[in-house]
Amino acid sequence: MAKHPLQFLEVPRRDPIKAVAQVRVMHMGEIYGNYDSAEAASQAGRCISCGNPYCEWKCPVHNYIPDWLRLIEEGKLFQAAELSHQTNSLPEICGRVCPQDRLCEGACTLNDGLGAVSIGNIEKYITDEAYKQGWRPDLSHVVDTGKRVGIVGAGPAGLAAADVLARNGVRSSVFDSYPEIGGLLTFGIPPFKLEKEVVRRRRELLEGMDVKFVLNTTIGADKSFDELLSEFDAVFLGMGTYDYVTGGFPGEDLPGVYEALPYLVSSINREMELPDDNPCIDLHGKNVVVLGGGDTGMDCNRTAIRQGASRVTCAYRRDEENMPGSRREVENSKEEGVRFLFNQQPLEILGRDHVTGVKLIETRLGKPGKDGRSRPEPISGTERIVAADAVVIAFGFRPNPPTWFSDANIDIADNGRVRVDQTTRLPFQTTNPKVFAGGDMVRGSDLVVTAVFEGREAAQGIVGYLDI
Ligand SMILES: Cc1cc2nc3c(=O)[nH]c(=O)nc-3n(C[C@H](O)[C@H](O)[C@H](O)COP(=O)(O)OP(=O)(O)OC[C@H]3O[C@@H](n4cnc5c(N)ncnc54)[C@H](O)[C@@H]3O)c2cc1C
Ligand code: SF4
CATH class of the missing domain: 3.50.50.60 (FAD/NAD(P)-binding domain)
Known part of the structure; x- marks a missing residue:
């Protein structure tokens, strides 16, 4: 059937079904479903094939996005898989974890009110489905160089x-x-x-x-x-x-304070049933405060929720607009019950033998620093204490x-x-x-x-x- 030139007006953007928060927090599995071939074709058909595809420019590997969208619309799955691997070595993984809202989809012409083409979901669909149907990379023409x-x-x-x-x-x-x-x-x-x-x-x-x-x-x-x-x-x-950035404030060494990566890895080891020299850090029943507003912080929030923490609060020193992580993951955290405290900078982790709380101070955003981002400035007299019996530090890596x-x-x-x-x-x-x-x-x-x-x-x- 010939493509309707205004398909993007008639077919709204539809993402695969996302499990509802109350259900998805009961397990560790992926929260998004998959397209079937008809949905993938119809969503791919929303692409208007702009003369100058901004999505390609904004994608760090410069995927041939409109071309593989067209192949999917035409039902040519294996060709799409081959083409997608010409520019990306892990397309099904990028389709899942890229912050598309600030990369390819953020640059889609339809993003202006009509809903960007669901590029990430279709990229994931291509390799997942091609693999299922037996596609494997074709290297039959490659000659071994002996190197x-x-x-x-x-x-x-x-x-x-x-x-x-x-x-x-x-x-x-x-x-x-x-x-x-x-x-x-x-x-x-x-x-x-x-x-x-x-x-x-x-x-x-x-x-x-x-x-x-x-x-x-x-x-x-x-x-x-x-x-x-x-x-x-x-x-x-x-x-x-792999060097953890620390806050440099008192209390970071208290029992009950964890670095983000060991926390996440211990949960993954348990999930994958891999041997671990240390017991799993399980925050079941704990009142957890996560410090940091990046992707790692969001992952800690949502892991703690799934482990059955009694409460998860995420404190970040800038406002929501200036969070470094993916918007999608902030929304997912909120839906799953994470409480956010914006413009709050930690001053100290409190406790004698074990963490009991975090002292925070309110900030306002000042002039941009060397990295071009507004510097948070503490407002004196606004200190507050948030109770906690576990704190996860997610300030990034060096x-x-x-x-x-x-x-x-x-x-x-x-x-x-x-x-x-x-x-x-x-x-x-x-x-x-x-x-x-x-x-x-x-x-x-x-x-x-x-x-x-x-x-x-x-x-x-x-x-x-x-x-x-
Ligand atoms: C919690 C968390 C969540 C994230 N979420 C996202 C996300 O949603 N989306 C996104 O795009 N990015 C995300 N990122 C960032 C992304 O994972 C990294 O940018 C990316 O993995 C970097 O890839 P890499 O190959 O450079 O290093 P790594 O993925 O860190 O891999 C390096 C590998 O080198 C190995 N290694 C190191 N030294 C040695 C040695 N001497 N001998 C043998 N092996 C060694 C390590 O064991 C490791 O396996 C996240 C990062 C973290 C920490
Ligand atoms: S999800 Fe978007 S930005 Fe990421 S690799 Fe795919 S096309 Fe590129």
């Missing part, structure tokens, strides 16, 4: 590098300290945003492309970096950022470069990030020409899709270095 690359880190950056290298005839071995692949996709982002089965499926696809995973192996401890350098023709580093970097001539900047000067070297090449790096360890904590972009670009740099 081998060692990758440190099986997070999005490392996986994306492995994907692009495989498509260029370069086999890679991916080393990771964890017992599963995914980095923060597995050991960070909770299953209600991204079920672990999705990452396992991606592992199967990559192993089908001859990517080898060497897990439970820390480079620098179980295997030296020198060995890696001598065994492989080039090395890619995608090791993430790079943690290992000491062996200097022996390997890998320079880091003052802020701890690996230096990749792209004007004089190949894309994402470090100061050691044989070593490339990307993802959070280069740009600081950011997004899955930007880590994917950098892993892919670095792989192209490696292809250039190996002169393939």
